[in-house]
Amino acid sequence: MKKPDPAYLEKASRLRKVDIERLLSRARKKLMRRIEDQTMSVEEVAAIQLEIEDEELAEWRERWAEIQAKAKAK
Numbered sequence: 905m906k907k908p909d910p911a912y913l914e915k916a917s918r919l920r921k922v923d924i925e926r927l928l929s930r931a932r933k934k935l936m937r938r939i940e941d942q943t944m945s946v947e948e949v950a951a952i953q954l955e956i957e958d959e960e961l962a963e964w965r966e967r968w969a970e971i972q973a974k975a976k977a978k
Contacts, residue, residue: 908951912958916951924950930957 908916919927924946928936931953938944944952 906952908948909955912951912955913947915954916947919950927953927957 916924916927927950928939928946931949935944935949935952939946939949
């Protein structure tokens with residue numbers, strides 16, 4: 905598993921405890937196991953989850969833009 909990007913690590917460190925809990929509730933089992941095994945800190949796992957969600961959101965926005973462009977072409 906990769907190490908978190910420093911920018912996302914900074915974002916994760918500024919999150920409130922409640923927001924970190926919500927973020928971790930959406931994390932994959934593999935990431936949560938890193939916390940349990942103490943190979944990564946909670947902030948590092950939260951940073952990786954933030955990065956994953958940002959990538960997924962960017963992909964979704966691209967697909968949505970394509971769908972809208974096709975709809976306008978009709």
